[in-house]
Amino acid sequence: MTTKQEEALGELRQQIDSIDKQIHQLLNQRARCAQGVAEVKQEFQGEEDAVFYRPEREAQVLRRVMERNEGPLPDKEVARLFREIMSVCLALEQPMRVAFLGPEGTFTHQAALKHFGGSAVSAPLTSLDQVFREVEAGAAHYGVVPIENSTEGMATHTLDLFKRFNLQICGELELPIHHQLLAQAGTESSDVKTIYAHQESFAQCSNWLEQHYPQAAKITVNSNAEGARIAAGEQGAAAIAGDIAADLYKLEALARNIEDLPDNTTRFLILGNQDVGVSGKDKTSILLCAHDKPGALYSLLEPFHRHGISLTRIETRPGNGTGWSYMFYIDFEGHAEEPGVQEVLKELEAGSVELKLLGSYPQAVL
Numbered sequence: 001m002t003t004k005q006e007e008a009l010g011e012l013r014q015q016i017d018s019i020d021k022q023i024h025q026l027l028n029q030r031a032r033c034a035q036g037v038a039e040v041k042q043e044f045q046g047e048e049d050a051v052f053y054r055p056e057r058e059a060q061v062l063r064r065v066m067e068r069n070e071g072p073l074p075d076k077e078v079a080r081l082f083r084e085i086m087s088v089c090l091a092l093e094q095p096m097r098v099a100f101l102g103p104e105g106t107f108t109h110q111a112a113l114k115h116f117g118g119s120a121v122s123a124p125l126t127s128l129d130q131v132f133r134e135v136e137a138g139a140a141h142y143g144v145v146p147i148e149n150s151t152e153g154m155a156t157h158t159l160d161l162f163k164r165f166n167l168q169i170c171g172e173l174e175l176p177i178h179h180q181l182l183a184q185a186g187t188e189s190s191d192v193k194t195i196y197a198h199q200e201s202f203a204q205c206s207n208w209l210e211q212h213y214p215q216a217a218k219i220t221v222n223s224n225a226e227g228a229r230i231a232a233g234e235q236g237a238a239a240i241a242g243d244i245a246a247d248l249y250k251l252e253a254l255a256r257n258i259e260d261l262p263d264n265t266t267r268f269l270i271l272g273n274q275d276v277g278v279s280g281k282d283k284t285s286i287l288l289c290a291h292d293k294p295g296a297l298y299s300l301l302e303p304f305h306r307h308g309i310s311l312t313r314i315e316t317r318p319g320n321g322t323g324w325s326y327m328f329y330i331d332f333e334g335h336a337e338e339p340g341v342q343e344v345l346k347e348l349e350a351g352s353v354e355l356k357l358l359g360s361y362p363q364a365v366l
């Protein structure tokens with residue numbers, strides 16, 4: 001290195017050191033504020049009932065971060081940093097236990113980390129029912145469940161569980177699903193004789209596999225993370241999974257983003273036991289049960305139109321056969337505390353057999 005270069009680098013690094021010191025002090029100052037917030041919550045709500053996680057506030061903080069960002073850091077990247085800052089601050093107030101359908105290393109695990117940050121405690125469970133049960137029982141503070149995929153459609157099993165359990169939806173997030181072909185370090189593409197993956201991932205990568213690995217044996221496993229675990233211990237094997245599984249099982253990507261449709265995205269919901277306040281840009285989800293009679297669907301949807309409320313999703317499921325014939329799962333823009341939404345809910349309640357409010361929550365930010 002020339003002396004001139006050393007001098008120039010030295011000066012910039014001195015600036016970085018001084019900025020780091022300020023960031024560091026400010027981070028701890030922020031953390032002390034969060035501790036103060038926790039004390040206030042405990043004082044006014046009681047030790048047992050204090051609700052520390054506030055999705056509406058987190059959404060507002062993240063939206064503001066993105067709005068005021070002037071770069072050069074991209075909006076999403078600064079938001080991700082602030083996501084982590086709030087995650088550590090929340091963990092100081094109370095470490096959050098977050099349940100999801102395991103094992104660790106699945107896309108749902110990746111969604112949980114994206115939404116709650118790295119300081120939440122992961123609770124991988126063995127079934128979706130168990131995730132609902134643990135959150136309802138309070139054994140986990142929150143749960144993360146898939147609700148729809150852009151190529152596969154609605155996760156109907158999740159929808160049906162909302163009928164059985166009394167939980168609130170506290171949030172949503174979207175995760176682009178990128179599949180990687182993963183193998184032990186040092187594996188060459190030509191070494192791969194067996195590929196492990198979940199059946200959905202095989203389906204989502206079928207053209208690519210046909211083109212690149214027509215001869216390899218394709219073995220279906222219960223989850224991509226399970227496939228990654230097997231591939232980590234087997235020579236000549238590869239797995240289709242996400243980046244989180246690669247990290248967890250120390251695998252390397254032989255090929256990246258091998259999904260046939262590049263915009264493949266899964267939407268996840270956050271389950272909890274609390275009402276979430278208004279964030280300013282919210283969504284509400286309801287289950288409606290209606291008799292199968294002429295005009296039933298029209299009369300359910302008409303109030304939304306009249307009050308200028310946009311539907312973002314409607315899905316029909318068969319009813320349980322006792323008293324009503326159809327169940328509609330409906331997502332729409334707005335919060336149940338807002339007057340227009342309250343009117344619609346009142347009218348729907350009067351005109352349907354049963355209405356279950358699943359929750360109002362901030363629209364996905366990240």
Ligand SMILES: O=C(O)C(=O)C[C@]1(C(=O)O)C=C[C@@H](O)C=C1
Pocket residue numbers: 034037038052053054055057058061085086087089090093
């Ligand atoms: O504002 C609050 O209620 C806080 O607890 C602080 C804070 C934050 O770090 O900004 C932390 C956790 C909550 O989920 C929301 C925000």
